[in-house]
Amino acid sequence: MKVRAKETKRPLRMIVANWKMHPDSVSEAKALFLASKKEAMRRKNVQTIIAAPFVYLAELHTRAVGARVSPIMLGAQDVSGEKGGTHTGEISAEMLAGVGVSHVIVGHSERRARGENDDIVAQKVSAALKKGLVVILCIGETARDTSGNYLSIIETQLRIAFATVPKAILKSVIIAYEPVWAISGGDGRGQTATSDDVHEMVIFIRKILTSMYTRPSAERVPILYGGSVGGENALVLMQQGMIDGFLVGGASLKPHLFGAILTATNEK
Numbered sequence: 001m002k003v004r005a006k007e008t009k010r011p012l013r014m015i016v017a018n019w020k021m022h023p024d025s026v027s028e029a030k031a032l033f034l035a036s037k038k039e040a041m042r043r044k045n046v047q048t049i050i051a052a053p054f055v056y057l058a059e060l061h062t063r064a065v066g067a068r069v070s071p072i073m074l075g076a077q078d079v080s081g082e083k084g085g086t087h088t089g090e091i092s093a094e095m096l097a098g099v100g101v102s103h104v105i106v107g108h109s110e111r112r113a114r115g116e117n118d119d120i121v122a123q124k125v126s127a128a129l130k131k132g133l134v135v136i137l138c139i140g141e142t143a144r145d146t147s148g149n150y151l152s153i154i155e156t157q158l159r160i161a162f163a164t165v166p167k168a169i170l171k172s173v174i175i176a177y178e179p180v181w182a183i184s185g186g187d188g189r190g191q192t193a194t195s196d197d198v199h200e201m202v203i204f205i206r207k208i209l210t211s212m213y214t215r216p217s218a219e220r221v222p223i224l225y226g227g228s229v230g231g232e233n234a235l236v237l238m239q240q241g242m243i244d245g246f247l248v249g250g251a252s253l254k255p256h257l258f259g260a261i262l263t264a265t266n267e268k
């Protein structure tokens with residue numbers, strides 16, 4: 001079965017839960033999914049996407065009520081840039097769509113740290129979009145410097161990832177700005193970017209997208225923030241960072257923390 005990605009429209013708020021390599025068993029994954037879904041169902045203004053490990057996706061899809069209309073949808077954490085064939089260990093976009101996945105994270109910093117460069121990211125973006133998946137493109141600098149080099153890193157990441165993406169397909173793209181220095185070690189408690197940092201970056205990202213496409217199409221692309229988000233900082237980041245939601249790692253594994261972030265996002 002193939003799920004065509006729903007058209008992404010701002011100002012729908014959204015939260016992507018990146019479970020990373022958690023939990024350890026399918027029974028724990030089902031329990032976490034149901035607890036997250038319960039939290040998500042209570043916050044009607046937020047679209048929640050659960051990005052679970054590959055091996056749980058088919059099982060979890062049966063638990064996402066009517067994937068296209070539910071406030072909870074299913075995402076993968078990576079995808080192959082290849083269509084199919086002799087690529088041991090790879091998972092294609094078609095396979096993901098076939099098990100009910102609608103979204104996929106591409107270019108997460110933990111994948112980039114394993115050697116994924118901007119060209120590989122671009123290939124994955126293109127492969128996923130061709131199969132109708134919504135791409136959640138992660139971009140972010142490893143460190144901030146006073147001369148503004150971090151801005152050119154972001155610009156390069158965007159320009160290469162979208163080099164072959166036509167304007168008409170931009171509606172199937174979400175950007176997650178994740179400064180690598182702000183991503184937690186897994187407990188959701190690292191150094192968070194300030195809302196000023198995030199706001200500056202949102203303006204910069206839209207400026208680059210406008211120069212590549214048009215202003216209206218650039219304005220429609222949702223921009224999320226990721227990096228040590230918790231219930232205590234989510235509201236101020238939403239309100240002052242001018243973002244459309246969050247990509248959440250560590251806190252997405254604890255339903256009460258995830259619920260607090262959902263509440264802040266829902267109430268903006």
Ligand code: PEP
Binds near residue numbers: 178226247251
């Ligand atoms: C992430 O790894 O994408 C992330 C945002 O993690 P955390 O929320 O734990 O910082």
